Amino acid sequence: MKTTVPQREEFKILNHTRILPTSQTSKIYTQTLRAPTRIDFSGGWSDIPFLIKDIKKPGFVSNCAIKPHITLTGSDLHFASYTRGVGLSTSTAAKALELIQFSGGESYLASRNLTDITEDLFRYENKNLSWAIGRQDMHTIIHGGINLIEFGKTYSKTINSLTSIRITKNLRQHLLLIYSGQSRNAQVVVEEVYFNFNTGNYKYLQALNTISSCGQNFWLHLKKNDIPSCASIMNINWTAQKILASSTSNSYLDNIYQFALCQGALGGKLCGAGGGGCFIFITPHPENLSTKLTANFPNCFPINFEIELKNIKEINVHSKT
Numbered sequence: 001m002k003t004t005v006p007q008r009e010e011f012k013i014l015n016h017t018r019i020l021p022t023s024q025t026s027k028i029y030t031q032t033l034r035a036p037t038r039i040d041f042s043g044g045w046s047d048i049p050f051l052i053k054d055i056k057k058p059g060f061v062s063n064c065a066i067k068p069h070i071t072l073t074g075s076d077l078h079f080a081s082y083t084r085g086v087g088l089s090t091s092t093a094a095k096a097l098e099l100i101q102f103s104g105g106e107s108y109l110a111s112r113n114l115t116d117i118t119e120d121l122f123r124y125e126n127k128n129l130s131w132a133i134g135r136q137d138m139h140t141i142i143h144g145g146i147n148l149i150e151f152g153k154t155y156s157k158t159i160n161s162l163t164s165i166r167i168t169k170n171l172r173q174h175l176l177l178i179y180s181g182q183s184r185n186a187q188v189v190v191e192e193v194y195f196n197f198n199t200g201n202y203k204y205l206q207a208l209n210t211i212s213s214c215g216q217n218f219w220l221h222l223k224k225n226d227i228p229s230c231a232s233i234m235n236i237n238w239t240a241q242k243i244l245a246s247s248t249s250n251s252y253l254d255n256i257y258q259f260a261l262c263q264g265a266l267g268g269k270l271c272g273a274g275g276g277g278c279f280i281f282i283t284p285h286p287e288n289l290s291t292k293l294t295a296n297f298p299n300c301f302p303i304n305f306e307i308e309l310k311n312i313k314e315i316n317v318h319s320k321t
Contacts, residue, residue, distance in 0.1 A: 031105045034069035034315050035093040036308040037082065038140040039177065039271055039280050041230070042237040043215020045208060045244060047134030047151040051197060055208055060159075060215035061136050062222065064146040065308040066177075069315070072097035081303065085183030087270060087277030089137040095125045096141050096312070109313045117312065118142045118156060144311040146171070148219035160219060167225045172307055174227050176265075176286035177278055180256055181299025184276030192245040193273075207243040210236065231267025231282035238269035248274035256297055263292045278303060 046052055046059025068080035070093040077097070082090050099121055100108055112120070121138040135156040139149055146162035162168055196204045214237040221229035238257070242248045249257070253270065260268060260281050268281035283289045290302045308315075 030074060031101075032071055032073040033097045033100055033105065034071050035096045035100075035141055035312060036065040036067050036069055036144060036315070037088040037090050037093050038063055038065050038137060039088065039175075039305075040136065041280070042218040042233055042269075043149075043212055044136060044237075044272065045134075045193065045241070046212035046215060047136035047139075047149070047156065049134065049153045050194070051134075051208055052151060052212075053153055054197065054205055055212065057212075059151040059208075059212045060219075061149050061151065062147070062215050062218040063136065063140050063149070065140050065144040066305040067308045068305070069308075070094055070097060072101060083179060083183070085185070085277055086179060086303070087184050087186070087272030087274070089141065089272065092121070092125060092137040093141050096121050096138070099124045100312075100316070106317050109317050114142055114311055114313065115157075142312045144308050144314070146222075146307060146309075148216065160223070162222065164223075164225075167222065168307060168309075170225060170227060171222065171230075174231075174266075174282050174284065174286065176281045176283055176289050177271075177303045177305055178281070178290060178293055179278050179301050179303060180253060180270070180276055181297060181301075182252060182276035184270075184272065184274065186273040186275060189245050189247050189273040189275045192247050196245065204244060207240040210240040211244070214240070227282060228266050231265075234267040234269050234280075234282065238267075241269065241274055245274070250275075256293065256300065259296060260289060260293060263289055265289055 040061060040063040043059065043061030047061055052059045066088070070080065070090060071078045077094055079090055082088060109117070118135065118138050121142065122135050125138065126133060135151055136149065139156040140147065143158060146168060147158045148160045150157050150159050214233050218230050218233045221233065248270070253276070256279060257268065260279070264285060265281040265283040268279050271278045271280055281289060293300050294302070
């Protein structure tokens with residue numbers, strides 16, 4: 001049966017219309033709420049219920065939450081230094097803040113566990129999207145950290161979280177997050193993926209299986225602090241993504257990717273669905289690679305970030321003592 005992918009309006013925030021708080025709600029609407037964004041290393045697409053029902057086994061994603069945070073104070077939403085269409089799930093972070101604010105702010109966070117908040121956000125963002133998107137972004141924004149996440153048709157759960165400060169530091173020292181200079185159009189990529197899956201062609205199912213395996217394998221090597229192997233897995237993931245949808249990349253993006261590899265990058269991929277936005281590269285010398293990329297592709301620029309190890313409750317719920 002053909003599945004129609006509904007339009008996703010990124011950055012559509014319901015509280016753009018200012019709401020005058022009552023005496024009971026004034027504290028909620030004056031609180032500054034914060035949410036991280038995310039980088040997906042491998043496994044993306046295998047978190048989407050419509051797709052993983054065909055592979056008949058769970059999907060797996062390795063990713064991490066990052067800061068600077070998206071912030072919401074009253075009706076004022078700030079996207080920090082992120083430009084539109086970066087592929088870092090800024091729109092889901094904004095939806096998370098909107099949900100938290102309208103549900104009671106800190107009191108809502110204090111009364112719900114992380115799994116429940118994740119599902120609340122999944123339902124909230126999907127309610128106008130016919131359940132067309134997955135749980136990766138919601139799970140990571142709510143749980144924080146560097147994680148291997150398992151996805152079924154009705155759930156997401158963290159299988160492992162990286163607790164080693166040594167490995168976390170080593171990973172961060174090898175990462176370059178750089179904007180391609182081309183804003184992504186995720187809707188085009190998503191529609192192509194759904195169309196391809198509706199054809200029943202086995203190569204698309206095989207590509208999704210490869211991507212899910214990359215989600216697991218990235219983690220297996222990361223916990224061994226084997227960063228070069230993690231980079232190789234990202235390359236495999238990137239190739240499989242382009243099989244899922246040709247609109248994942250184009251000649252301009254391919255040129256950036258190949259140039260980065262020629263200049264010492266060990267591996268990389270576009271963040272999110274692809275089609276533009278940010279590349280994440282693993283490289284021994286991030287600053288050197290950044291300099292070379294920006295010199296040869298003037299529209300590129302690096303994005304400074306840190307890995308966010310705290311969950312959404314720890315970020316926002318303040319101690320009363």
